[in-house]
Amino acid sequence: MPLVNLTPHAIHVQIADDLTCVIPASSTVARVDTTTEAGVVVYTSPAYMFTSQFISVGDDGLVPVSKVSFNDVEGLPLPAYNTIYIVSAMVAQQVQVRHRADVVAPDTGASAVRKDGHVVAVRGFVRYQ
16 A cells, blocks of 8 residues: 655654664645734633733743634645555644545654654554544
8 A cells, every 4th residue: 555655754664673664755745724813812701802912931022922824735635546645743633634534644642752852753643533
């Protein structure tokens, strides 16, 4: 069964302690298109609404706060017979992708292999519902 890696980097899958398979990145990357808007509602309650374009961080100043909206998934091919597409978790979680049994994301949860706090291999994949 062909695996098509639609992330921008190779995926290392640890099959056993001494056996790792590398799935190279393809020439296509699936991404979620986003729209960014400055100045957002940071906190709301029945009593008041607080809006801010900046948050104070320590004594060093202010950092901006933006609102990001997720739009369409780009770069994900139509289903192909017997083919699995590997995408980022963000792509796999989008509504228009969740119903597709041919789309998975690397399982970077507790079972992932880490070195110095960074994921260096996964032991499987996940599908979002």
